[in-house]
Amino acid sequence: MTEVLAADGRPLKASLNRALRRQKLRALALIAPLLIFILVSFVMPIADMLFRSVENDIVSDTLPRTVEALDAWDSASGETPDEAVFQALYTDMALATEYKSHTRLGSRLNYELTGVSSLFRKTGRRVKRFDTDVYADAFRDASPAYADAAQWAEWMDDDALRDALPRTADAYDGWAKMIVEVDNDVPAEEEPWDFVYTALYNDVMTGAEPPVAVDLSGVEPVSLREQFVEIDKDWLDPNVWQTIKIYSPKYTNGYFLNSVDLQKGPDGAEARPESERIYVVLFIRTMIMSLSIMGMCVLLGYPIAWLLANLPDRTSNLLMILVLLPFWTSLLVRTSAWKVLLQQQGVINDTLVWIGLVADGDRLQLINNQTGTIIAMTHILLPFMILPLYSVMKTIPPSYLRAAKSLGATDWTAFWRVYFPQSVPGIGAGCILVFILSIGYYITPELVGGTKGVFISNRIAYHISFSLNWGLAAALGSILLAVVLILYWVYDRIVGIDNVKLGG
Amino acid sequence: MKTTMKLMATSCLTLTASMAFADGHMVNEMTIVSWGGAYSNSQQKAYHDPYMENTGVNIINDESSAEAVAKLRAMNEAGNVTWDVVDVVASDAIRLCDEGLAMEIDHDEMLAAGDDGSTASEDFGDLLVSDCFIPQIVYSTTVGYRTDLVGDTPPTDICAIFDTDAYPGKRSLEKRPINNMEWALLCDGVAKDEVYDVLETEEGQTQAFAKLDTIKDDVIWWTAGADTPQLLADGEVVMGSTYNGRLFSLIEEQDQPVAMLWDAQVFDLDGWIIPAGLPEERKARALDYVKFATDTQRLADQSKYIAYGPARASSAPLVGQHADLGIEMAPHMPTDPENAKNTFLYNYEWWADYRDDLDAKFQAWLSK
Numbered sequence: 118m119t120e121v122l123a124a125d126g127r128p129l130k131a132s133l134n135r136a137l138r139r140q141k142l143r144a145l146a147l148i149a150p151l152l153i154f155i156l157v158s159f160v161m162p163i164a165d166m167l168f169r170s171v172e173n174d175i176v177s178d179t180l181p182r183t184v185e186a187l188d189a190w191d192s193a194s195g196e197t198p199d200e201a202v203f204q205a206l207y208t209d210m211a212l213a214t215e216y217k218s219h220t221r222l223g224s225r226l227n228y229e230l231t232g233v234s235s236l237f238r239k240t241g242r243r244v245k246r247f248d249t250d251v252y253a254d255a256f257r258d259a260s261p262a263y264a265d266a267a268q269w270a271e272w273m274d275d276d277a278l279r280d281a282l283p284r285t286a287d288a289y290d291g292w293a294k295m296i297v298e299v300d301n302d303v304p305a306e307e308e309p310w311d312f313v314y315t316a317l318y319n320d321v322m323t324g325a326e327p328p329v330a331v332d333l334s335g336v337e338p339v340s341l342r343e344q345f346v347e348i349d350k351d352w353l354d355p356n357v358w359q360t361i362k363i364y365s366p367k368y369t370n371g372y373f374l375n376s377v378d379l380q381k382g383p384d385g386a387e388a389r390p391e392s393e394r395i396y397v398v399l400f401i402r403t404m405i406m407s408l409s410i411m412g413m414c415v416l417l418g419y420p421i422a423w424l425l426a427n428l429p430d431r432t433s434n435l436l437m438i439l440v441l442l443p444f445w446t447s448l449l450v451r452t453s454a455w456k457v458l459l460q461q462q463g464v465i466n467d468t469l470v471w472i473g474l475v476a477d478g479d480r481l482q483l484i485n486n487q488t489g490t491i492i493a494m495t496h497i498l499l500p501f502m503i504l505p506l507y508s509v510m511k512t513i514p515p516s517y518l519r520a521a522k523s524l525g526a527t528d529w530t531a532f533w534r535v536y537f538p539q540s541v542p543g544i545g546a547g548c549i550l551v552f553i554l555s556i557g558y559y560i561t562p563e564l565v566g567g568t569k570g571v572f573i574s575n576r577i578a579y580h581i582s583f584s585l586n587w588g589l590a591a592a593l594g595s596i597l598l599a600v601v602l603i604l605y606w607v608y609d610r611i612v613g614i615d616n617v618k619l620g621g
Numbered sequence: 622m623k624t625t626m627k628l629m630a631t632s633c634l635t636l637t638a639s640m641a642f643a644d645g646h647m648v649n650e651m652t653i654v655s656w657g658g659a660y661s662n663s664q665q666k667a668y669h670d671p672y673m674e675n676t677g678v679n680i681i682n683d684e685s686s687a688e689a690v691a692k693l694r695a696m697n698e699a700g701n702v703t704w705d706v707v708d709v710v711a712s713d714a715i716r717l718c719d720e721g722l723a724m725e726i727d728h729d730e731m732l733a734a735g736d737d738g739s740t741a742s743e744d745f746g747d748l749l750v751s752d753c754f755i756p757q758i759v760y761s762t763t764v765g766y767r768t769d770l771v772g773d774t775p776p777t778d779i780c781a782i783f784d785t786d787a788y789p790g791k792r793s794l795e796k797r798p799i800n801n802m803e804w805a806l807l808c809d810g811v812a813k814d815e816v817y818d819v820l821e822t823e824e825g826q827t828q829a830f831a832k833l834d835t836i837k838d839d840v841i842w843w844t845a846g847a848d849t850p851q852l853l854a855d856g857e858v859v860m861g862s863t864y865n866g867r868l869f870s871l872i873e874e875q876d877q878p879v880a881m882l883w884d885a886q887v888f889d890l891d892g893w894i895i896p897a898g899l900p901e902e903r904k905a906r907a908l909d910y911v912k913f914a915t916d917t918q919r920l921a922d923q924s925k926y927i928a929y930g931p932a933r934a935s936s937a938p939l940v941g942q943h944a945d946l947g948i949e950m951a952p953h954m955p956t957d958p959e960n961a962k963n964t965f966l967y968n969y970e971w972w973a974d975y976r977d978d979l980d981a982k983f984q985a986w987l988s989k
Contacts, residue, residue: 235974584980
């Protein structure tokens, strides 16, 4: 078999591909501005936000030494870690306080364990006033070299000395970095702080040779553990340490566990106490209510769309304006209007009482519950159902119905067997629009939903703007996004996405 | 020759002038964030207008205080903080300070001394609840009731909220645990100074929820400060909690048949913070502004326009009449001795710890 060649002698297939590729590239270049815009202003921020649902470097960034020291601690032992961990914590906290990152870490860990926030705040206030100044004094008294900033810098440049005094070198480095970054000073001109001397003392006590001989036998050792416990006895609580240890990795699934009512325990995921479970209920409720709203929209929107498509132009235009009018009204105005209508002393109840359908003392509860949310949201989302339905119905030739009837079909058969199947793509489009819009809704449920009519998005909004637990908000958002994508996929399998039409 | 000299002199002068301007330390435009509505109006009249007149600075108002914490965090992460001074409630100030988003303030150094000669920190006293917080007003969350719906025996104490026999009908409470948990315990026989100790325990929380359970079906939960006044005005609720300034305007300005129950009112604070990491000249301007806006006279002036108490002790004697209604404002202040017979002190530190935990439990309780 010989290959077909193009005029220039190349194989025809390759030549064709090249031409097509060029065309594709041109098309890509044409949409490039839009693509880049969407990537930069939409996809990347969302990805960045969603990434926060697993990001957790704050613990190991703020307390690097403590996290390392805790490696050796057995969290199942139920005992408080030993002095070495408290020494690491002392250095970390002294530095974190200068960077003012200890309170930030405190509020992060407070999401997991109540009380950590004030523990860190309190500790930060007092960590500079520990009794460890006795070490610094002892060294300075032993030799003036220890009070000499330049001398310190020189020592800490000496690799052999650094190897001999690992804790000191580490504490000094942290301190020097902080002096440069926070105070804008030069380390070689500043005398190190107490925690550096404490590290030096600990090095010397474990057998290292100090740069200048010093006799420390007269110094009463200071237990850092006791210093911390003096600030707050919570430092003795193994739970605090366990929380730090569990949340020390750079990435965590903790937020995702929280968002399905689980929590991280020492041996993996465990259920939250009954009294703190909310999210699963909210997710299910959001789904069910969104489906009901979608259903209501189909029921109410279908006849209206049919009327719009079949009435003479003059009347249907007027109707169209009535459909679009609320669409152009502010969302808040419409929701507040529903408040006025639905409340117990509101228009609807007043009318019912006046007619005599409802007793005055027994007025209907139409708002601040699920009914209120469903009514108000159905109204708000109705145009999103009517418009695609209308544009699809507009394309169904009326002659089909007439043909069906002339062939002997009853009105119902003609509608159900001939008209309805042709309008399904419109229903599909409307349903997707209404459903996806409603599961992400939050203003209307917040205003009219009371306690049982609120959605998961209300909790997301709460965590974004009030509790500042953005990790949890991101995890809840990711789950919501995943659920929508899965439903979309299911929908595609069942109905087929090609059968969805927004018009034409 | 003369001209040249003159020219040189002028350019020299211009040069020094522009240099002085450049390191005159302050910018001439600032963005102040507050709550909007009547509250922002009172600040506009008492602080912004006189400040703009004195200094020629242009003040841009932004009504974003409700989302200030989240927005400041986002701005800080983006490295572009566009706000200069932000009005927040004390608990948000603590949160912002914890997050490193607000600047620490040396109150005595940076704020004006009191008119009576006290230092700023003495003058503000206990109200300096955070190192970043500059108190401005004291407001309270208290209960208002419909005088025409409570019969012949109007409620006199906070436990009327829980007494559905004597006062049938709906009541509105804020949709968060803060204040509600405390009131529930107070009305369940817990002594005032033990409330937070009890609430710290699992049993105490169960006790508070059990008390709230007794009225759960009768409560409309509000989220916006305007909700309770609207519900009271429409007769939807017989009583409800809200901020005292809202009730003042409902009663005095809109003439509704509503009265206030000052019992067990919960004091809270509102004030300024300055975002952390502002450039020097903006920071200097912000500090100059807050020094002016929180001096004794200015704080007293604000109470002419809104029923919130000035945060300085030295301002109290200067509180006068309402600017439009002409009524004495002192009896409408939450701090007035007649109103403050039984007050409840909100524990910021405690709530900063327990807020996340109790909020989850509260939401779970609500959705049951």
